[in-house]
Amino acid sequence: MKLLEVFKASAIGKLTVPAFTGAASAGTWAGNLMVGAQRTARHPMAEGAMLLAGAQYAAAAIGLVTSVVSARILGPNDFGLSAVVVSYPMLLGALVGVKSGSVTTRYMAAFRERRTDDMLESICLLGYVVDIFVSLLAFVLVASTAEWVAAAFFHAPQAAPLMVAFAAAFPVWSLYGTSSAILVSFEKFGWVAGLQILDQGLGAVLVIGLIAAGFGVPGAVLGAAAGHFLIGVISLFAASSVFHRERSTHWWRGSITRLKPLRKEITSLFGWNYLVVTWSGLIGQVPLMVLAHLRGTEAAGFYRLATSIVAVGSYLETSMGKVAYPVLSARWCSGSRTQLRQALRRWTLRAGLPVGMLVLFTIPFYPILVPLLFGAHYAPMSAGVQIMMAGAAVSAMFFWLNSFYYASANLSFWTFGYALQSIFVVGLAWIFVQRWGFSGMASLVAFGKIAFTLAMIGVFNRLGPNRPTDKASAS
Numbered sequence: 001m002k003l004l005e006v007f008k009a010s011a012i013g014k015l016t017v018p019a020f021t022g023a024a025s026a027g028t029w030a031g032n033l034m035v036g037a038q039r040t041a042r043h044p045m046a047e048g049a050m051l052l053a054g055a056q057y058a059a060a061a062i063g064l065v066t067s068v069v070s071a072r073i074l075g076p077n078d079f080g081l082s083a084v085v086v087s088y089p090m091l092l093g094a095l096v097g098v099k100s101g102s103v104t105t106r107y108m109a110a111f112r113e114r115r116t117d118d119m120l121e122s123i124c125l126l127g128y129v130v131d132i133f134v135s136l137l138a139f140v141l142v143a144s145t146a147e148w149v150a151a152a153f154f155h156a157p158q159a160a161p162l163m164v165a166f167a168a169a170f171p172v173w174s175l176y177g178t179s180s181a182i183l184v185s186f187e188k189f190g191w192v193a194g195l196q197i198l199d200q201g202l203g204a205v206l207v208i209g210l211i212a213a214g215f216g217v218p219g220a221v222l223g224a225a226a227g228h229f230l231i232g233v234i235s236l237f238a239a240s241s242v243f244h245r246e247r248s249t250h251w252w253r254g255s256i257t258r259l260k261p262l263r264k265e266i267t268s269l270f271g272w273n274y275l276v277v278t279w280s281g282l283i284g285q286v287p288l289m290v291l292a293h294l295r296g297t298e299a300a301g302f303y304r305l306a307t308s309i310v311a312v313g314s315y316l317e318t319s320m321g322k323v324a325y326p327v328l329s330a331r332w333c334s335g336s337r338t339q340l341r342q343a344l345r346r347w348t349l350r351a352g353l354p355v356g357m358l359v360l361f362t363i364p365f366y367p368i369l370v371p372l373l374f375g376a377h378y379a380p381m382s383a384g385v386q387i388m389m390a391g392a393a394v395s396a397m398f399f400w401l402n403s404f405y406y407a408s409a410n411l412s413f414w415t416f417g418y419a420l421q422s423i424f425v426v427g428l429a430w431i432f433v434q435r436w437g438f439s440g441m442a443s444l445v446a447f448g449k450i451a452f453t454l455a456m457i458g459v460f461n462r463l464g465p466n467r468p469t470d471k472a473s474a475s
Helices: 003-009 026-042 044-096 101-114 117-152 157-167 175-185 189-247 256-295 297-313 315-334 337-374 376-397 401-407 411-462
Strands: none
Touching (some): 044 157, 044 189, 044 297, 044 315, 044 337, 044 376, 101 117, 101 256, 117 189, 117 256, 157 189, 175 189, 256 297, 297 337, 297 411, 315 337, 315 376, 315 401, 337 376
């Protein structure tokens, strides 16, 4: 049985969305809307999505408090230096990483549905093995090159040992990815939500505690590394316990050779996912590194804080996208693709546009909020935050876009578009930073995000309702 057939036979595959016609009366439309909303709210997937969204906001609040306290105690230069120390290991981690959970989750869910425990054990084992291998590779690369990069690129040779120490937590931290995939596949959303909050909570306690104790930049870096180590261990224990309770066996009893019939399919998905992770790593870390090299650690700290603020502002978008994803998958697999396109246009007008306007509404307040939260030394970054939030507002209008490309299995288009955005931003970063510093980098990132979003909308409009999807991803 193909995975798509398993999906159609599952509870998710049977999920439907009420259709609204122009001939319906206002009362009937309102009644249908109320019934549909009640059914959706009671559906386990909707409850899980709301739980995860709430946990994401709670974790974001903890992360924001950590950034505020750290930025105030360390000051712009030292806070920027701590961001620089972390950026290089994270870049190498993204270049070699694959985030296997994005691929293995779909197989775990299917094998669990079919109760094929031998295959379920094997796909879990594959996820852990791949993650540990690439994280070890990343650590070796950081340890081999940190001294040269710290001295030649960042002009901060004292940062090299901290880079190596931070990367040393990668192998254990990598356990978190597959552990989360197991918990999601087993529909243990409460565990996933708890781990999200605990992840940020551990980091906050360790980082703030070490900084407050007077350890400065080393305390910030080592505290973050220790938090990553602990969440890796805790998540592994949680996932293994859940797996054993439900299946009365252990995932480590699996054998990767059992997955041989799916080797080509899994390899293809890993390949596409690797490209997405790589490009997202480049666009996430290279701008900060260029700012640190050309404009110093203060500018790098500004960019780090700005991206954190924009991430918090985008959580409503990402939460709505998660809720939309199972609905889009069900509609696409059922063949109702023309109606799906019409529904997406309604979603944009009725949900995306108000969310985008809400993000735009916050923009005038950042010159007041930034100095108030982080201190007067951070006031110069306010304009850059405003520019980047404008890009986030456009993206929020089309909150369903990422979910659509994954649900429709058009990963090749999404990956290609993401690659073009990354090449555009990374390729021009040096020029923009040289001329305009942090504000130039913020403008470049915002323009790249807007251009990428509009381009993907253009591709969406050209995708016919009966267009075949990527073979590997649709099977």
